[in-house]
Amino acid sequence: MSNTNGILYIVATPIGNLSDISLRGLEVLGSVSLIAAEDTRNSKVLLNHHSIQTPMTAYHEHNEDRKTAFLLDKLTAGESIALISDAGTPLINDPGYSLVEKATQAGIQVMPIPGACAIIAALSASGIATDRFSFEGFLPRTSGARQTVFEDYQKRQGTLIFYESSHRIAKCMDDVLAVYQPTHRMSIARELTKTYETIVTGTVEAVHTLVMSDSNMQRGEFVVLIEGFDKKQHKDDGLSTEDLEVLKTLMGECSVKTAVKLAVQLTGQSKKLLYTTALALNNAD
Helix, strand or coil: CCCCCCCEEEECECCCCCCCCCHHHHHHHHHCCEEEECCHHHHHHHHHHCCCCCCEEECCCCCHHHHHHHHHHHHHCCCCEEEECCCECCCCCCCCHHHHHHHHHCCCCEEEECCCCHHHHHHHHHCCCCCCEEEEEECCCCHHHHHHHHHHHCCCCCEEEEEECCCCHHHHHHHHHHHCCCCCEEEEEECCCCCCCEEEEEEHHHHHHHHHHCHHHHCCCEEEEECCCCHHHCCCCCCCHHHHHHHHHHHCCCCHHHHHHHHHHHHCCCHHHHHHHHHHHHHHC
């Protein structure tokens, strides 16, 4: 690694409360030659709050390719740069990957300055299992695509975490209720570290009811967490007695395809397992 290169700092910034930044983060922002910010107007509020006057340049998804070359030139010329996003840790659902990848390939030192991250903040206070989790960013825009994601995660043991916007949270909750059992556990964290911070953990049915009945629960920025599959609560060799009875009852009233679809919603079991069991039941008749 060349000693003439500058350092690229990846600096986590507050997700709401402007005091949620480390002393080291403030030192770096005040000492580098340039700050690459996702939105310079937004970041100016943070810098002014902490009396930091370091020059900024915009670095976002629309100019990422062009600005990456510009920033690399400065780094190789010996200038150190801090990369920040609008809120939280850069690159986590934010621009920056291209710059970090190319800086690493060029032998430039990339140094993380850890701090706020919405998904970690929400997970730590949710009461949902923290030992294993998957982050999906923002889910697809359509109901069918979202439900496909949920169906895929039904049998995974880790907690599912994703972001959701205010104008889609209600429809998203409808999709969660359509796929998961009403008693399955989940959590919603909105407006983290801000004035109206709210963290609600409960059953899918209870959280759905709250979101639908309270207009305030449809405002702001959301982190949604859904509990993973718990092997201790499910038999590994097939359906539980209760789930099997649900499937049999439905098959007595409708087609196999419809019975399986409804059984997925009612039991939370995998579509593949239910369909295989339904075919076996049909062949046994």
